[in-house]
Amino acid sequence: MMKSALTVIAIPLVLFVILSACATPVLQPIEDKTASMKITIEEINKFAKIIEKARQEQLHILSPHWFAKAEASYGKAKSKAEKGAAVTDIREDMADATTYLINSEKSAAVARTTLAQAIESRRLARVAGATVLVKQYDKVEERFLKLAAAVEKNRISYTEKNAPKVSEAFRDLELIAIKNKTIGEVGKVVQQAEDSGAKKYAPQALEKAQRHFSETDEFITANRYETVEMQKRVDKAMFFAKRAIVLTDLNKQLEKVTSEGTSLWVEGIIEKITFNLLARDSRDLDMDSQVMNILDSIAALQENNKLITQKLVSTQNELEETKTASNTQIQALSQALASYQSKSIQDQKTKEHILAEKKATETKLESERQFNQKFIKIQNYFRSNEAEVYKRGNQLIIRLKGMKFPVGQAFIMPENYRLLSKVQRAIGEFENPSAVIEGHTDSTGLKETNDILSRQRANAVKEYLIANGTLPVNKIASRGYGSEKPLASNATPEGREANRRIDVIVTPGFKPGKS
Known part of the structure; x- marks a missing residue:
């Protein structure tokens, strides 16, 4: 991939230099100045695309000095063209821009090898959203740019010595960014639970929320790319964090209520459940009997669901029987075809055609059936x-x-x-x-x-x-x-x-x- 990227930029640059080097010294004066300027503007526009491609390939990052000089010379040429300056002056600036850009590409090629790991770590950090950590990211980015500048100055040993440290710094930023996006909100909710008094009113729930938060944090540290499992753990940690707040608020309210008030509140909940289950009102019984009444009603609903499932299975069996009947009909057609005796070549062709149509129809119906089932x-x-x-x-x-x-x-x-x-x-x-x-x-x-x-x-x-x-x-x-x-x-x-x-x-x- 890297080699192809170099080729994409290098080939048009080299061609541009060769054309410029060959054309400029031997170029005969053009009588039509308008035509000459038109050609020059076309060259500038082409170079603008090359500059943009180079930027996409991060030459402004991997070789900042030479790239900046290339852009500056290109800018001069463009400005002169807009002001109608002499074509020879414009082409001199374009030649300089081309030379600087080739130097930038050569330096970037070395940087891609020397800073390979740091470049990849930087990319992953940016993908994770580390750039929002402005101050931290800018410090590491500055260290990275210094290494790229060192490559331009041929200070390879210095670059090789410091590249692993910069790579690790980007890795640290990536992990921070991943945690901010995944478990960061959980941490805020856990803190909210602590601030709301969970340590006093719901200490066990708070301890469980803190434990799930810590375990999830440790998992992300060790498995930063296990996104599916990570999300499961984050969701679970968030559940217990929110639960701690709910229990804290509940216990605060219950603290202000009398014993009878608490009993009536619980009774009200049970009444709503029995009403929705269409169970009998059992508030005149003890608590265990009321709970058993609810469980019996749930068991009855589960039994009804079981009967419904059995009905569905029965319906499925009926469909299978229909399918079997259809297969029997197909087999009958096959037997009829088998019994058909053809003596002429035309009869044989007719038989083969019927067989092919039969097979095509079966295949079409089956594939459409499978596809429609999966679609639904x-x-x-x-x-x-x-x-x-x-x-x-x-x-x-x-x-x-x-x-x-x-x-x-x-x-x-x-x-x-x-x-x-x-x-x-x-x-x-x-x-x-x-x-x-x-x-x-x-x-x-x-x-x-x-x-x-x-x-x-x-x-x-x-x-x-x-x-x-x-x-x-x-x-x-x-x-x-x-x-x-x-x-x-x-x-x-x-x-x-x-x-x-x-x-x-x-x-x-x-x-x-x-x-």
Whole structure:
């Protein structure tokens, strides 16, 4: 990947230098100055794209000195062109810009090798959202930029010595960012429980909440990429933290109530339960008998559910019998075909054609039945505010309405993990599936920025699914369409919200409706 990235930038740069070096000394005076200036402006515009590509490849980070000089020379050339300066002066600045950019690429290539681990740690920290830790992040970023500058000055030994420390600093920031996004809110709720007096009114509940918080914190420290298990533990820790607050508030209220008031309150709860269970009012009995009355009513409901389940099984058996009858009919047709004796070549062809049509029909019906069953099942995975599930030919489309990204960014936030887990389950319903992740934006901002952002967001979802073992790399792709495929008008906030989306297009291993 890195090698291809170098090639993408290096080849057009080298070509530009060769053309400039060859053309400038031997270029004959052009009679038409307007045509000459037009050619120069075209060169400047082409170079602008090269500069932007270099920035995307992070040359401004990996080789800040040479990249800054390249941008400065390019800026001079552009300014002179706008003012109608001499073409020779403009091309001198363009030649300088090209030379500086090539130097920047060479230096960046060394940095990518020397700082490989630090670069990856920095990327992961940024994906985790560490940039919001402004002061801490800026300090580590400054250390990283010093290492990149040292590479430009050929101080390789200094860079190699300090790179591991910077890499570890980025790793620490990544962990802090992950914890802030996952368990950070739990810590606040635990603190809220302590502040509300849980230590006095609900000490056992508080101790349990603190223990789950600590265990989850330790798990994240040791397993920062185990997002599914991490979310389960965070949810559990949050449950006990909120429970501590509820029990604290309850015990505060009960402290002000008489013994009879407490008994009447409990009795009221039991009365509501028995009423909703359609059980008899048992408040004239002792507490154990009232509880037993509730349990007996629940047992009766469970027995009713059991009977309903048995009915469903019976219905399923009837369907199976119908299926068996249909199979018997097919077998009868097969036997009729087997008994059909054809002596002529035409008769044999007719028989083969009938057999092929029979097989194609069976395959089509079975594949369509399987696909429709899975479609209905997957629709029930998602709530209406999470996703919409459609069929399109032999493909299943999961439109993730509930997938949210920070403004202008492409990293996946923890609150999306549960939705993505449902997507994993949906994909897992099919045998040997493949998937395409499509990113879409609204029309706000620059088209080029929207195109890049949509690609990055689609790629983030793809990488998440690969990392969690949903699909192998060769079975999943991502694409970004920017604002090219809106679902609604971008003139309203509602329309723009609908257009900002991620679509997961799943293609099963078999093709429904195809032979």
